[in-house]
Amino acid sequence: MSPVDGTAYAVAPGTPYMRAERALAEGRMVAPAGDNAIDHYLDARAQASERVRAQAALTELQPYVLIAAEQAIARGDGREAARLQALIARIDPGAPALPRLRAGLHSLVRKQEVRDAEGAAAMPSPAGRSSAAVAERIVAATTATESVISPARVPEPPPAAAAAVVQAPPRSSLPPPPASPEAEARAPRLLQDAQPRYPLPALRARIEGEAQVAFTIQPDGSVRNARLLSSTPPGMFEASALAVAQRWRFEATGRAHDSSRTVRFRLPSAGARDG
Structure with missing residues (x-):
């Protein structure tokens, strides 16, 4: 199951690291939810034998997850932005970009509330409040997900493998x-x-x-x-x-x-x- 939206997915056989490499080669870096390179590298990092090289791959790919999250916020896709934000929090709970992403997601929710309020004033309807409620649930689910699934910090990879978050x-x-x-x-x-x-x-x-x-x-x-x-x-x-x-x-x-x-x-x- 996807930890954010509960969507079921099929996972190819093999070790988590093998699945991550296969997903990356097939262009599934951050999607679909649960069966992408980032999710599989995170699973591989939980194994002591794969921790170092899985963390090196996650550090290398983290800037691309950040870009995808920013693009999701820019196009108003709060659900996808929340999912990608949760992935970044799992990669590095102390990532410098996380406060900015959270602020962007909350700003998106506030804008949706304003649009819904304007629409409700013009045409009162229970449906006019639905999208804001969904957005609020996204933010709440993301916060809860990060607090539950964020792993303890793992040892930093060697300097040659490290990659700074692009900001x-x-x-x-x-x-x-x-x-x-x-x-x-x-x-x-x-x-x-x-x-x-x-x-x-x-x-x-x-x-x-x-x-x-x-x-x-x-x-x-x-x-x-x-x-x-x-x-x-x-x-x-x-x-x-x-x-x-x-x-x-x-x-x-x-x-x-x-x-x-x-x-x-x-x-x-x-x-x-x-x-």
Whole structure:
């Protein structure tokens, strides 16, 4: 059963780690609920013989779960956002992104309540209150699920296997400086670049590709609203490209700019691997 919505699922035979590897190779990183790579790696981590390599895989995949949860909140899918939030809490109960995700989910519930209240005022009906009630149950179920299924912290993997959660740079507490006409006329300079993480399925299959990402440069130079324009091959590099965009930092100009970049994924050359 899925711990959030009680949905039944069929699980392929084999050890949890084998099921996780199979799910990852088949593109089932976070879905369907209960039969995806993250759930199976979590099961594998509970086994002493698999703990280290399962935790290394979970640390590597955690940024992609975060992106999926943020996307679910952005499209108003509270149930899916709650499920993914619970997965992150199981991976790392102290993940820095969890408070932000909880706040986003609660904000989604409040917005739904406002919409329902406006709809009920225009057309009184018991159905007008149903979606807000469902959203409240989602938040309550998520909180309860996290408190029950969050495991004790496991030993950290070796530094080479660790991967930091991708988070947008913090906003400055000071107001942005006023923009000059010259700053408005030119695009902000890139001050801080970042290398994308090579997706494990693509790395194992020796696949190269690229993804074009559109985004908004905020007045303080941080990146928001990253969205995919295209990806080659489809379904392989999207999550990694969107994750790395959050780590870019541009010159602060005091105004927002729309921009785009192409993120390329290239395998190391034979000489680099041998060296």
